[in-house]
Amino acid sequence: AAAAKAPVKKNPKVANVSVQLEMKALWDEFNQLGTEMIVTKAGRRMFPTFQVKIFGMDPMADYMLLMDFVPVDDKRYRQLRLRVPSPPGRYAFHSSSWLVAGKADPATPGRVHYHPDSPAKGAQWMKQIVSFDKLKLTNNLLDDNGHIILNSMHRYQPRFHVVYVDPRKDSEKYAEENFKTFVFEETRFTAVTAYQNHRITQLKIASNPFAKGFRDCDPEDWPRNHRPGALPLMSAFARSRNPVSSPAHQNGTEKDAAESRREYEREAAGGTALHAEAAHQQLMSRVLSPALPGGG
Numbered sequence: 001a002a003a004a005k006a007p008v009k010k011n012p013k014v015a016n017v018s019v020q021l022e023m024k025a026l027w028d029e030f031n032q033l034g035t036e037m038i039v040t041k042a043g044r045r046m047f048p049t050f051q052v053k054i055f056g057m058d059p060m061a062d063y064m065l066l067m068d069f070v071p072v073d074d075k076r077y078r079q080l081r082l083r084v085p086s087p088p089g090r091y092a093f094h095s096s097s098w099l100v101a102g103k104a105d106p107a108t109p110g111r112v113h114y115h116p117d118s119p120a121k122g123a124q125w126m127k128q129i130v131s132f133d134k135l136k137l138t139n140n141l142l143d144d145n146g147h148i149i150l151n152s153m154h155r156y157q158p159r160f161h162v163v164y165v166d167p168r169k170d171s172e173k174y175a176e177e178n179f180k181t182f183v184f185e186e187t188r189f190t191a192v193t194a195y196q197n198h199r200i201t202q203l204k205i206a207s208n209p210f211a212k213g214f215r216d217c218d219p220e221d222w223p224r225n226h227r228p229g230a231l232p233l234m235s236a237f238a239r240s241r242n243p244v245s246s247p248a249h250q251n252g253t254e255k256d257a258a259e260s261r262r263e264y265e266r267e268a269a270g271g272t273a274l275h276a277e278a279a280h281q282q283l284m285s286r287v288l289s290p291a292l293p294g295g296g
Helices: 025-034 122-126 169-179 199-206 230-239 249-252 252-268 277-288
Strands: 018-021 036-038 051-055 063-069 076-083 091-103 136-140 155-164 179-183 189-192
Touching: 025 199, 051 122, 169 230
Parallel strands: 036 189
Antiparallel strands: 018 051, 063 155, 076 091, 155 179, 155 189
């Protein structure tokens, strides 16, 4: 048998980096139900938003932060829903589960989403929560907006990458040493064009700070710990909604808030993934190249 490839020794600039997933309790609650994320032709933001706190960077070194999404398996899924009357005249899903419907569709174009503040000093990344709230998911194979392209009814694992911007002229030689990848299994999800599990819809509405207008259902239908007056996760989420991003986003423009409200409202019925500038593209071809494992 061929000898296993020795693991690449990471550059000290990334070797000591550690990452903490924000709102982990909320991600866990979604994960227990089977997280679903809406994909649309125009692109839809994720909820929960992928947010992290970063430690261990060199404060004076430059880093780029990126995300990509890889299939969990090679299968396509469908939802099995069992309904029972409750109460008279209304129906609620008593239980639901995902069943394998066949082989996965042809792979979508692999894309990477760069955090719009990349590159930035380690000190900046570490001083506050980093949010990927501009990232959007689409099922449009011809998308030209830089959104992440996914197949509906397929399962995906988000991956977070920290890349040290190596100033050496021959930095492409060290591409595999200069990045570190973090995977949080609780952030896995199934891409859908409409929510399949009504409990996911309820939890998204209950957890969204912009979804107050939809909280008019029977409180007993709400997930535990997400009823009006008892939303500790929601208040914690609201406090964490001012992450590292562009200065305009930190100030919270009315336009951004209106767009967020519109997108969150659409969750009940069913920022943009930015193109990296040319300089960033050239930089990434040097520091990252094809080094990401299994990435597109």
